[in-house]
Amino acid sequence: MEFQHKSVLLHESIAALNIRPDGVYIDGTLGRAGHSREIAQRLTTGRLICIDRDMAAIDAAKERLAPWMDHVTLVHRNFAELGDVLREAGVAGADGMLFDLGVSSPQLDDASRGFSYMQDAPLDMRMDKDSPLTAYEVVNTWSGEELRRILYEYGEERYAPAIARAIVRARETAPVATTLELVEIIRSAMPPAALREKQHPAKRSFQAIRIAVNGELEALSPMLRAAVDGLNPGGRLAVITFHSLEDRIVKRTMQDLSRGCTCPPEFPVCVCGKKPKIRVLTRKPVVPGETELEENPRARSAKLRIAEKCGADE
Numbered sequence: 001m002e003f004q005h006k007s008v009l010l011h012e013s014i015a016a017l018n019i020r021p022d023g024v025y026i027d028g029t030l031g032r033a034g035h036s037r038e039i040a041q042r043l044t045t046g047r048l049i050c051i052d053r054d055m056a057a058i059d060a061a062k063e064r065l066a067p068w069m070d071h072v073t074l075v076h077r078n079f080a081e082l083g084d085v086l087r088e089a090g091v092a093g094a095d096g097m098l099f100d101l102g103v104s105s106p107q108l109d110d111a112s113r114g115f116s117y118m119q120d121a122p123l124d125m126r127m128d129k130d131s132p133l134t135a136y137e138v139v140n141t142w143s144g145e146e147l148r149r150i151l152y153e154y155g156e157e158r159y160a161p162a163i164a165r166a167i168v169r170a171r172e173t174a175p176v177a178t179t180l181e182l183v184e185i186i187r188s189a190m191p192p193a194a195l196r197e198k199q200h201p202a203k204r205s206f207q208a209i210r211i212a213v214n215g216e217l218e219a220l221s222p223m224l225r226a227a228v229d230g231l232n233p234g235g236r237l238a239v240i241t242f243h244s245l246e247d248r249i250v251k252r253t254m255q256d257l258s259r260g261c262t263c264p265p266e267f268p269v270c271v272c273g274k275k276p277k278i279r280v281l282t283r284k285p286v287v288p289g290e291t292e293l294e295e296n297p298r299a300r301s302a303k304l305r306i307a308e309k310c311g312a313d314e
Helices: 010-017 034-040 055-064 066-071 079-088 105-109 135-141 144-155 160-173 179-188 203-214 216-229 244-257 290-295
Strands: 024-027 047-052 072-076 094-100 231-241 278-280 303-309
Touching: 010 034, 010 094, 010 231, 010 303, 024 034, 034 047, 034 055, 034 066, 034 094, 047 055, 047 066, 047 079, 055 066, 055 072, 055 105, 066 072, 079 216, 094 216, 135 144, 135 160, 135 203, 144 160, 144 203, 160 179, 179 203, 203 216, 216 231, 216 244, 231 244, 244 278, 244 303
Parallel strands: 024 047, 024 094, 047 072, 094 231
Antiparallel strands: 231 303, 278 303
């Protein structure tokens, strides 16, 4: 299948990295290499390390990045292991890191992966096909209370209790095996007014289950802290998010890392010794313009936040 993949906020994120031809850069979410291609073609003696937990992305990148492979290292790992990846690659410090979070368009468009609520497929939703946990296991073995929790917390689904109860009732008769079976169960639990909303009724529930399967939110803040630790002074961190849960974690983590002294105001001098690790360069996140939204409707919820590593004397 030939994917017509459009990288979100491409020009804005590449500009954010402030790329030097001899610099070292990390694309922590390779996907279909749209961002990586733009980074790689700007390097002369520099290096680009591309990370993805989806082996399909690694395989596709070998062709897409072929002209620049002298400068590129492909790594099949979860970005949660960023610190280990940098150590194993012999990178003492990077000059820029980019993370384009969430599920990629090719993963959504490949019905067999089970991410889409528009196409029928086995319940899977794994970004890494070698991972043991699947959406089938979540839907069919997790308790009703745990299903309610993830639907509410990860999907911000206001009908989470009713949907969780409907799933538990349905699986008592037979396991829920496919995506469209799950869609119908979700529909059955929602009131008519909710079914008339513009947003697909299963969107929030599918997001929640996908996040649970792939452990996306738990890994995010530790990964961002490891990324900042792995940057050279003046190095840039650019993060693209696609829903409020991700964006909230990125915003709060960047705020925390940009905060200096935490001593009480009444202390005459600082005793904590804490200094800011980064400067946040985006007071408000960068969002797609109208032209990009017309060309790529999936970019509608995207937000880009940018930070720069502080120097040792700051």
